[in-house]
Amino acid sequence: MPFGFVYKCDNCQFSVRVSGLWEYYVDGKGFRQRYGHPGPNSNQAKKAGVKGFTFQGYCPTCREVHEAIVIEFVEPQSGSLGACLAYSNSDVQHKEFDPVCDICGTKLIDDLENELCPKCNAGHFIEESRFMS
Numbered sequence: 001m002p003f004g005f006v007y008k009c010d011n012c013q014f015s016v017r018v019s020g021l022w023e024y025y026v027d028g029k030g031f032r033q034r035y036g037h038p039g040p041n042s043n044q045a046k047k048a049g050v051k052g053f054t055f056q057g058y059c060p061t062c063r064e065v066h067e068a069i070v071i072e073f074v075e076p077q078s079g080s081l082g083a084c085l086a087y088s089n090s091d092v093q094h095k096e097f098d099p100v101c102d103i104c105g106t107k108l109i110d111d112l113e114n115e116l117c118p119k120c121n122a123g124h125f126i127e128e129s130r131f132m133s
């Protein structure tokens with residue numbers, strides 16, 4: 001499911017990677033953790049189940065990549081595939097959110113084409129490659 005883009009500055013070669021959707025779980029302390037893909041990256045993750053998906057997008061205001069929750073299940077789902085199926089099943093309750101920056105509240109974007117480079121402030125981003133995980 002995770003899919004992403006790499007954008008590179010046409011002046012200084014600085015690159016930015018935006019991607020989603022990534023499975024996450026909530027640990028015993030209530031913190032959001034990366035679940036792992038395609039399988040859980042720990043027993044704790046496996047036990048907790050997939051609570052939802054996050055998106056790593058670019059904040060045009062902070063000018064850096066931030067991660068935000070875009071889908072949250074009411075009940076954690078078992079495994080990545082289970083979570084994908086649950087998302088397409090309208091009987092499974094979930095909430096959807098616009099990905100916004102946790103620092104400033106600006107909507108995160110995945111299309112950086114022609115955005116001004118935050119590193120050199122002279123070049124602009126162009127799409128370099130796409131990847132699937």
Ligand SMILES: [Zn+2]
Binds near residue numbers: 010011118120124
């Ligand atoms: Zn640059």
Ligand SMILES: [Zn+2]
Binds near residue numbers: 059062101103105
């Ligand atoms: Zn921001």
